């Protein structure tokens with residue numbers, strides 16, 4: 001198994017790509033902390049994992065709350081002994097109809113950018129103590145290019161994730177902590193998607209994808225797995241688009 005003996009915290013793991021990543025990591029032998037705001041949905045993922053003989057626990061987390069983060073990491077260390085992997089995946093959609101709305105800018109920066117920083121801030125000390133770790137930050141194609149139907153705060157936040165990833169990679173490489181970013185393309189709509197959940201808008205977006213289809217959550221989970229595992233032991237500070245060729249154009 002590719003994550004045998006590892007302990008992984010995955011944020012936003014009650015839904016979408018986070019849930020797919022949690023299930024895959026558990027199948028590969030990791031003990032998984034399913035961290036999310038959504039308790040009922042998170043508990044369902046935990047029982048799915050348990051019924052496939054995996055090990056997982058739900059943990060309530062608001063990624064914007066520093067003390068919440070400290071509790072998540074302390075609980076993981078006391079229950080599982082260490083933290084090897086963090087997937088900073090939780091996020092809110094930027095497909096807000098009012099693309100000049102200031103509250104949306106603040107929400108985007110708070111959840112999608114600061115939430116990722118707070119996650120790194122919380123797990124790096126225990127990783128330093130245990131001799132290393134792997135952090136996978138979920139950005140987006142929106143961390144590279146602007147899009148018509150997306151608030152610029154989403155692009156700014158995802159761009160911040162892309163570069164904060166490189167800063168952390170450089171700063172902690174000597175301590176065997178690797179930090180990489182994954183950039184999903186057009187995926188199934190997020191729970192919070194507005195305009196981009198509209199079938200007409202989606203059809204237009206998919207026409208712009210060289211592969212001619214949206215991605216599957218498992219395809220992102222597979223990229224996360226490679227970066228989380230020791231197979232990528234000399235890989236740090238890179239960007240991995242999982243986008244059907246969108247950014248290659």
Ligand SMILES: NC(=O)c1ccc[n+]([C@@H]2O[C@H](COP(=O)([O-])OP(=O)(O)OC[C@H]3O[C@@H](n4cnc5c(N)ncnc54)[C@H](O)[C@@H]3O)[C@@H](O)[C@H]2O)c1
Pocket residue numbers: 011012013014015016017018035036037038061062063064089090091092093111115138139140141183184185186187188189190191192
């Ligand atoms: N779906 C897409 O098209 C797409 C494309 C590129 C990147 N992404 C990014 O991928 C990640 C996962 O998206 P998804 O499509 O699985 O979305 P989703 O809406 O299905 O899942 C997001 C999860 O994050 C959780 N979450 C939101 N705010 C939180 C908070 N403050 N604290 C803790 N948990 C919180 C939600 O409860 C939810 O379970 C996000 O970072 C998103 O920006 C999505």
